[in-house]
Amino acid sequence: TQLLEQSPQFLSIQEGENLTVYCNSSSVFSSLQWYRQEPGEGPVLLVTVVTGGEVKKLKRLTFQFGDARKDSSLHITAAQPGDTGLYLCAAMEYGNKLVFGAGTILRVKS
């Protein structure tokens, strides 16, 4: 059982549609991070959320940290083909271990 559960596992949508991906856990975290990974490359940090209920925006991407700091969501408005990639959430486990969810593969078709 993974510490961080991501859903959906795979999402294929048309350009211009909106979407939301989720990252859930039974544990409480001090902070949570979202990364995006393109094929053949390493993950790149998009955002870190640290306060329960926090909302951060990065252009068309909106990140929210749950009030209880157990879950987070990533919403993309008007998706574009350039948004295609693997989206990963990550959080710090005890003992300086950064753990990742299994990820959501997003494909945006033009």
Add this chain to the structure above:
Amino acid sequence: NAGVTQTPKFQVLKTGQSMTLQCAQDMNHEYMSWYRQDPGMGLRLIHYSVGAGITDQGEVPNGYNVSRSTTEDFPLRLLSAAPSQTSVYFCASSYSPGTSLSTDTQYFGPGTRLTVL
């Protein structure tokens, strides 16, 4: 700055062979880590280090060995390769060890794609 570099980019091994995956960073980061990435499994932590001379195990350490003799380098050794170790391996580094790591930026290398026959 080159950031985080990994060599080789691709490697094919036979079962039982040993090899070392190299990782180096030029950002003077204290924290370095190794992950493996398999389809549907995300990134799983193998080993990590909070500074030179200090290493610890992650989620999936069996079959792998690490050492950290300098701040810059963090090699990963496969002692006797097995087909189950076929994966893509990523090295990452960040500035702050300790509790501030939860808000720190992890910088990832480009990965090494390893196939064990």
